[in-house]
Amino acid sequence: MxxxxxxxxxxxxxxxxxxxxxxxxxxxxxxxxxxxxxxxxxxxxxxxxxTDFDDYLGALVAEEARRIESIEPLVADSASAAVTDVLEQIFTPTMLGLASIVLSREGLRRRLRRDESPEVPLFAEATSVVADVLAAEREVGWIAEDADIPALALILVGSAHLLYVSAGEAQPAHDAIDRIVQWTLP
Incomplete structure (x- = not known):
């Protein structure tokens, strides 16, 4: 131009x-x-x-965080189906690429953290969305009343991330994600 x-x-x-x-x-x-x-x-x-490239990356991450925060399950016929659907919506190639950048750039992570929180941007939003879905599923009786929702959300997001990263360019199979979810949910 x-x-x-x-x-x-x-x-x-x-x-x-x-x-x-x-x-x-x-x-x-x-x-x-x-x-x-x-x-x-x-x-x-x-x-x-x-102001600089980290400011640009921060804007990209913030945009991706807003996308993640707006995710709701499209499938809700069981707890595992809803959580699997949400995880598949969260872990897009863009999210994975930005997550890799955030994890490798301490200065960017510091800029993005709210209130000096130790949370990792993008993963914090992903965990929050999964926790919200799990809490809603507990309300309808699909998950045990005494389930530790924050711990389950962390386990599911971390496990899904590892599955996506290990799959490389290929997306992991839907069944692989669903197996992790079914194994994790009480």
Whole structure:
């Protein structure tokens, strides 16, 4: 795009470019040059809208956290079906790529933490969503009344993350995720 041309909604254009880079090339390829090349803008445009690259990554993570927080089960005929569905919605290639970046960049993690919390961004939101689903399932009697919802949510999110990471480029089979969920739920 020529210099001097106004770019409507430049922040969104840049954030979508980052998502494209993550999807096509993975987290190792996500840098300011790749983002500006993918969006077709000069590097200065990125720095006009974000103080530095960590600020840009923080915006991408915040956008992904909002997506995760809005997840609700699409399938709800059993506790395991609902939780499996939610986990499959949480662990997208974009989330996994951003999670890898967050885990490897301490400075970014510090910026993103709320109130000096030790929680890891994206995983905290994922755990909260899974805990909400488990609590709702406990209300309808699908999960034992004395179930430790916070612990179950942590176990499920951690186990699913390991399953997705070990699957690499291929997504784990639905049955593999469902087996973990069924094994974990009381």
């Amino acid at each position: 020529p210099t001097g041309q106004p770019l409507p909604d430049a922040r969104n254009v840049l954030l979508q470019a980052g998502r494209r880079v993550l999807a096509a090339q993975g987290p190792g390829a996500l840098n300011s040059r790749a983002v500006t090349a993918s969006s077709g803008v000069a590097k200065g445009v990125l720095h006009r809208h974000f």
